[in-house]
Amino acid sequence: MIVWLRRDLRLSDNRAMAAALSLPDAVVYPYFVFSPKLLEKTSPVRSSYLAGVVRDLDGDLDGRLNLDWGDPVGSLVSFALEIGATKVYATKEFSPLGRTRDEAVGLKLRLNGIQFLLGDSPYLISPGKINRQSGGWYKVFTPYYRAALSHGFELPFDIRFDPNRFSNRVLFHRQAEAYLEGSDCFDRKRFPTKASFVLEAFSTFVEEKLSHYSIGRNSPSTENTSVVSPALRFGVVHPRQLAYLASGQEGGSDYIRELFWRDFYAQVLLNNPESAWKNLNEQFDQLVYDEIDEATTRSRLQAWKLGLTGYPIVDAGMRQLLATGWMHNRSRMITASFLIKDLHVPWQVGARYFMEHLIDGDLASNNHSWQWVAGSGTDAAPYFRIFNPVLQSKKFDPNGDYIKTWVKELAEIPSRFVHDPSEAKRLGLIGEASYPSPIVDHALERQITLERYEAMKVVT
Numbered sequence: 001m002i003v004w005l006r007r008d009l010r011l012s013d014n015r016a017m018a019a020a021l022s023l024p025d026a027v028v029y030p031y032f033v034f035s036p037k038l039l040e041k042t043s044p045v046r047s048s049y050l051a052g053v054v055r056d057l058d059g060d061l062d063g064r065l066n067l068d069w070g071d072p073v074g075s076l077v078s079f080a081l082e083i084g085a086t087k088v089y090a091t092k093e094f095s096p097l098g099r100t101r102d103e104a105v106g107l108k109l110r111l112n113g114i115q116f117l118l119g120d121s122p123y124l125i126s127p128g129k130i131n132r133q134s135g136g137w138y139k140v141f142t143p144y145y146r147a148a149l150s151h152g153f154e155l156p157f158d159i160r161f162d163p164n165r166f167s168n169r170v171l172f173h174r175q176a177e178a179y180l181e182g183s184d185c186f187d188r189k190r191f192p193t194k195a196s197f198v199l200e201a202f203s204t205f206v207e208e209k210l211s212h213y214s215i216g217r218n219s220p221s222t223e224n225t226s227v228v229s230p231a232l233r234f235g236v237v238h239p240r241q242l243a244y245l246a247s248g249q250e251g252g253s254d255y256i257r258e259l260f261w262r263d264f265y266a267q268v269l270l271n272n273p274e275s276a277w278k279n280l281n282e283q284f285d286q287l288v289y290d291e292i293d294e295a296t297t298r299s300r301l302q303a304w305k306l307g308l309t310g311y312p313i314v315d316a317g318m319r320q321l322l323a324t325g326w327m328h329n330r331s332r333m334i335t336a337s338f339l340i341k342d343l344h345v346p347w348q349v350g351a352r353y354f355m356e357h358l359i360d361g362d363l364a365s366n367n368h369s370w371q372w373v374a375g376s377g378t379d380a381a382p383y384f385r386i387f388n389p390v391l392q393s394k395k396f397d398p399n400g401d402y403i404k405t406w407v408k409e410l411a412e413i414p415s416r417f418v419h420d421p422s423e424a425k426r427l428g429l430i431g432e433a434s435y436p437s438p439i440v441d442h443a444l445e446r447q448i449t450l451e452r453y454e455a456m457k458v459v460t
């Protein structure tokens, strides 16, 4: 039989593996297939991270991971037939693409007399399990979270499978081999790909930072979050393992609450697959945005992408994204708000750009977070909440440490000028051309946004 690994690329607390290995005398082949079509759509940093994860998983399996390349449906079924498998085990997928693919795989396997057994999920509680008492899914986070807490989640398995329990490798597709040999384009220290390193880093986070997480998590310069999102994206660790290590510790419940945001967005996407790219609140279809093809908007959008807006906190976030593939949550909110509410660009444009660059890019979390900022989502920020980039900067990066890390032009100026460098320019502390002037006037754009939101309310 086969364990088909997808978003559960680990040996510990892997329930698909457990199910396959539970049968007496089971001959189990772990299998992973790279889909070139999917890789094409994945950001370079994310696919490089995935290659690192697969390489390390294969190492953990003592080189027993069967590695394939091609369309997953055809490739998996051919492999199953080749080795005479009667069963394929996998962790259940909940994204629209994953579900469609699994339906096709299941059908083809069944036609060949092979069972396809799906179980567990990459979440604390499988999407679809928590529903309102009155019926239907939760559209607002807080009641969802309360219901999830009273439902409870399982503890992780305290076992890590012995690689010797798996059969020796019989397949190593040469393109998969070549792909794995490519060089990394991400910081391995910051984003470890090996499960034991991720868990080790997480334990250090619990020991040293969890107690002040609830406040510290808002400050982009203090490195006070777990930075575990890339590992969660590919299942190098299961959130159960993290919740278990965090629970009972000071700050633990705040941390687990954040993990539930990930669950929450997955259940929104499951129940409403169109919400990945369409406004959840249809009223927002009426909202007027600037014409994206118009030269001014195009050049402003380009400035946002490159971190050249003249608003240091926005530029720091965008440059962190370009340099590392990751951005702090506070900066994600600020940069997203700036694109939507200061530049009047539809949230979908920003969501797509983030997906093209994030190492942890995840359709459910990313696109629904963008909708949250736009105000069009389920649990949306009120439309009139428009982040002021200078005030956000002063509040969450008071000494300008984050800005100075990513906006090198401002590294040497006194911190009091760093949030709004116009004064530093006037005093000659930096040259006029060394850092861009603000591409828009926030106060003015805020007013335009409010008027457009008001008009939208009138139209509908």
Ligand code: FAD
Pocket (backbone or CB within 6 Å): 217, 225, 226, 227, 228, 229, 230, 232, 258, 259, 260, 261, 262, 265, 327, 328, 329, 330, 332, 333, 336, 354, 358, 360, 361, 362, 363, 365, 366, 367, 369, 370, 373
């Ligand atoms: P921690 O603060 O240590 O949190 C632990 C984990 O909880 C995270 O790894 C994540 O899995 C989950 N989590 C925390 N906050 C959120 C949240 N608001 N929504 C969903 N899950 C959360 N997260 C992604 O994993 N992938 C994305 O593509 C993504 N895109 C985002 C886009 C925007 C515009 C915004 C505002 C947020 C986005 N997030 C995304 C959520 C959040 O920013 C990241 O999960 C977080 O910054 C990851 O860093 P961390 O692991 O250090 O987080």
